Amino acid sequence: MLGGVAVHQQVRAWFRESARDLPWRGGCSAWGVLVSEIMLQQTPVVRVQPVWEQWMSRWPTPASFAAESQGEILRAWGRLGYPRRALRVHAAAAMIVEQHDGEVPDTFEALLTLPGIGTYTAAAVAAFAFGRRETVVDTNIRRVHARLVIGQALPAPTLTAAEMKLAADLLPHDPAESVEWNAAVMELGALVCTARSPKCGLCPVRTECAWIAAGQPEPTYMPKGQPWAGTDRQVRGAVMAVLRAADAPIHADLLWASDTELATTAPLAHPAEVATALGKLHDLNTQAPQLERALAGLLADGLAQLSDDGYHLPH
């Protein structure tokens, strides 16, 4: 399989030499690994790390975290994005307390039952927190495999069974080696075999790479973009920023306010940050139906609540 043990040794040697010193690697609690993995879903390391540090200092155990209010957790989540993840960690912590005596479960199957934990995260926690031999497949590993083994610039648009089989076939038999292999391939994808402008000159296995051997062919499909301007997501994000900044309910009129007077005077009852966040929301010039849709979505997802005094984070 792909040059026998040579590729594995080269990648793992590169990892030991070049890996970033991330705080959730080595000696970290399983809870810390779990939190890091959920924060890292679709969010870069550099933005996760400072928030993760604060969380570990503030809530060192699932029980301490489960006892916190959802609103405080959403504020602490800050601008990491996809705030529903914060609520899912909270629900997962509650399940860990209730069903697992406060200890993060140590098997793929048990982890998979927790909210916010899918196949990738369950495998990653089982491997990196408990040393288990798991087939870990994230976007970095998919891309490295696509290039190194298949010879394509990018993996398929969606994860396929063939990719899972390839990853399973490449996984070293020894558990300890498999854990390092998973981390090493992921790190190679993050630092060298990147999506745009890969640093092939620094790659430890460039001489074994099927993509380089094939002359680095272009992607065979158009990566579908992620529209942002004018979307409901943009409005939801702007509303959430207002609610995070507020220490009291925000009256609905403020969210809709387009006239300068209301938008600048009424927020004075709130911290200055609220006025800033409201200004950004109003700058979007959102049409009423879209704002209503965004608010309804936030309520449905439990990210916001509506009382007589207005919208606020959940208690």
Added chain:
DNA sequence: AATTCGTGGTG
């Protein structure tokens, strides 16, 4: 299977 769900750095 295709959508939805935030945010900010960057080539």
Added chain:
DNA sequence: TCACCAAGAAT
């Protein structure tokens, strides 16, 4: 500048 992209999950 602006489209692309990031340790995905849920539906």
